[in-house]
Amino acid sequence: MKQSPRVLGRPRHNENAKPTKDIVLETATRLFIKEGYKNISMDDVAKACNVTKATVYYYYPTKGDLYTSALIAMMDRIRLAILHILEQPSPFKERLEQLVEVHLSATVDIDMKNFMREASINLSESQLKEVHISENKIYQTIEQAMQLEMEKGTIRKGNATFFAHTFMAMMSIGYFKDGEGKRLFNTVQETAKEVTTFFWQSVHNNE
Amino acid sequence: MKQSPRVLGRPRHNENAKPTKDIVLETATRLFIKEGYKNISMDDVAKACNVTKATVYYYYPTKGDLYTSALIAMMDRIRLAILHILEQPSPFKERLEQLVEVHLSATVDIDMKNFMREASINLSESQLKEVHISENKIYQTIEQAMQLEMEKGTIRKGNATFFAHTFMAMMSIGYFKDGEGKRLFNTVQETAKEVTTFFWQSVHNNE
Amino acid sequence: MKQSPRVLGRPRHNENAKPTKDIVLETATRLFIKEGYKNISMDDVAKACNVTKATVYYYYPTKGDLYTSALIAMMDRIRLAILHILEQPSPFKERLEQLVEVHLSATVDIDMKNFMREASINLSESQLKEVHISENKIYQTIEQAMQLEMEKGTIRKGNATFFAHTFMAMMSIGYFKDGEGKRLFNTVQETAKEVTTFFWQSVHNNE
Amino acid sequence: MKQSPRVLGRPRHNENAKPTKDIVLETATRLFIKEGYKNISMDDVAKACNVTKATVYYYYPTKGDLYTSALIAMMDRIRLAILHILEQPSPFKERLEQLVEVHLSATVDIDMKNFMREASINLSESQLKEVHISENKIYQTIEQAMQLEMEKGTIRKGNATFFAHTFMAMMSIGYFKDGEGKRLFNTVQETAKEVTTFFWQSVHNNE
């Protein structure tokens, strides 16, 4: 199968097309999420974007840089989605439930821990630091909401960071599939309800 | 000076030495745990064992097989350790606390999800199934203990599988490190206590 | 506070600034001399000039052309420097000594042979010819001086071309560094004196 | 053009064939000498040896290592050839003449300086050190002969190291070709005679 032939040099600019750089980043993010860092080659990314490897390198000088950018973009999206939900006026417990629902249906097949692990193995010190900052921001967003609710008296006083991490960890249960591909609960909604209820039982204020 | 005593005749190939096959498996397990499937080559394993690649292939026909065996061996060890603790006579809550402690100090830097992910990407259908079985057994071990305690009335009645997964997920919080390498809690003991307390708050029976 | 005085109207594109073409050539020369043809990419040159690759190509249609121009410019400079010294009124031996001094301190870390070699491997027939012409001119300059001194009777009659090459070859001793980076002589002056003395011993006229 | 197909794995051992490692080294040496480090790719070497790149890497873990080994092997050969000549019983001047002759006809198209330059640009610190040691040994071999002849009174007392370097530098004149490919002298013998005579004029003892 021959690729459609392409002229050298800069192609005529198409007004309403997305910039190549963005296409590369989005495609790469999608692929990395599905298959992980080592299983996706720069050529895979290039082919999925219909450009050549050299083009990918034109925008992202190393594979590590591309991965770094992809992770950061992904985490930023996640953080904003979380923030958006947490800023709603509905009761905290409901917002938490929605968080799980959105997280499980919208994103990825997999939780952030995996990405952080691949990052820590494969990225350079400085790249890793960048990713860590983005990760932290996610936790801080949840943490701040927890803090606020503690002050409001909705939930009991405690270690907000710990609460945030616990909640995120519990979320990830929703991704579990057993050998036959069966999930723990039948629907995302049910998962969300169960997880939140469990969490709430520990943190709600029963003064 | 006394000579060290020596048996007569040709020694039967150093009886105390572990069989090569086991050395390979243990070494491989250690390496895969630290760096993941794709980051460890068969040559890495061979070198770390002080044998040649061909020797590794002599015992494990493909890299996937080696990984499969390594995961299964690891999970079996984990399951047995868990079982050992859960069979103690001490109160359930204490046993749970011990579980966290042992898990965090003994094993890996990382929770099982990572391995399952790499497995699902890189292994063949049948290899993956084998690993899944071993994984399931771990959850079942905890699940059964939960079931038992429900019947005894120590904890409230509920979805034991869900409880098991929740507990395991919460454990993994102990591995978290932020950008500066700081953990959530200072000691493994503290982590164990906090995690268990949180979990217990949700599941204990307060009839 | 007085404002710095300013001419009215649009400045004619910074008159004191060197034309880009010259900047590129000078920068390229410097880089090629330090690292050789193959180790310097067009992008390296561009970056060192603070322009883009395309700009470099705007002035020099191929890398070979740029290298050719760089070599020729360098050799012209060398030839003029040599000529300048040889035209002085001081005794020939002194002029030779000065030649060594200037050559060793001013130029490069390396003698012309290296450049000729890279040229012969990497340049096109016609480019190579251009460079050869420039190289020849250098030798001819020295050769003519030798010829003149032979006629004047300062040095013995002999093969002036051979003398010129011998002298240039001996100069290059000054660049030698051993494994620890130590030179043969401590100062350029000492080198110049030793080299010239050695050469003079062979060529001076002792009628 | 398809290569003749080759079976995987270790081929049946051919008794009287040279070991592959040696073939690779010899071929690589030849190619590097002709075209220089950067102009010869590992694939070039492999193809010239009728093996695959991977085989070359099997014996020489990096291109730098291969180059290092090639240079060292070459320099060792040169040193031994030089030593062999210098140990003859004939008069020193004759031996020097022979040195030039053999050097110019046997080896390379190019003098050692080029290799040292490419080495210094492209090799690692430790590889470069290895090469430097081999280079030094060549100079020391000549130096010692000079020293000996000084003591015998054949040549005047002086800086033996300087003499050795000067002689080697003068040798390299024999490689010079002008734009039309013409050499300075018609035959190697003539070159040898002229060079030696020039050198001798400076160093012979005329007490």
Added chain:
DNA sequence: AATGAATGAGGTTTCATTCAT
């Protein structure tokens, strides 16, 4: 039981060059 030699496929990266603007 273990090894040494070899391969083919593929990975990341570099680079000279082109072309529309």
Added chain:
DNA sequence: TATGAATGAAACCTCATTCAT
């Protein structure tokens, strides 16, 4: 005059795997 975007070819290197010994 100068640039930004893109390419194709080739560079270095890695790795799972094979097979005669």
